[in-house]
Amino acid sequence: MQDALAVVTVVVAGMMVGVEFAVAVFVNPILDRLPDNGGLDARSDGARVLGRVMPFWYISSVVLGTVWAALTWGDEGASLVAAGSALLVLSVVMSLVVLVxxxxxxxxxxxxxxxxxxxxxxxxxxxxxxxxxxxxVLAFALFVVALV
Structure with missing residues (x-):
């Protein structure tokens, strides 16, 4: 069960990281290069859509990481999972205070x-x-290292 939880945590967190990375590195820069502020409507729509989905994704990743850390506490790699979960909590706090x-x-x-x-x-x-x-990304990397 712990192995399945670890894999699910890595997959869920990894997909979240992929989406956020794509937004930062590809999507928003592309939208910003559209002529006549053409990306403005897309940014606004993205803010609405992702603003509804991402909170659940972040919280799910935090919960999965925390449960994984708790179930494996004292085992090899548990401190990495705990550190990754703490980083995800930091990202949630940062999101609520600054980004949201x-x-x-x-x-x-x-x-x-x-x-x-x-x-x-x-x-x-x-x-x-x-x-x-x-x-x-650092949280995800810690999860992956703990898994392997």
Missing amino acids: PINSRVATWSQEGVPADWKEQVGRWDRFHYVRVGII
Whole structure:
């Protein structure tokens, strides 16, 4: 059972990391290069869609990692799982404090109604998102090392 839990945790966290990495490195930069602020509607839609899905994904990853760490406490690799889970908790706190407030504003924007500083706001979100991606990549790497 512990092996299955470990694999499920790595898969769930790994898919989350993949989505967040793709948003940071590919999706948002592509959207930002569209002419006439063409990516604005896509960013707003993405903020709405991912804003509904990602909280469950993050919390599921934290719960799975925490249960894995608790079940294997004292075993080899348990401290890596605990550290990975702690990093995921840090990413959730960071999301709630910094990223969600910006994302909530972006989700309400349209071409007809955006604040004058919208580019600065999405740029700030992107910078913090890069940090969050680094944190969750490290958490994922710790999970993988603990699994193998």
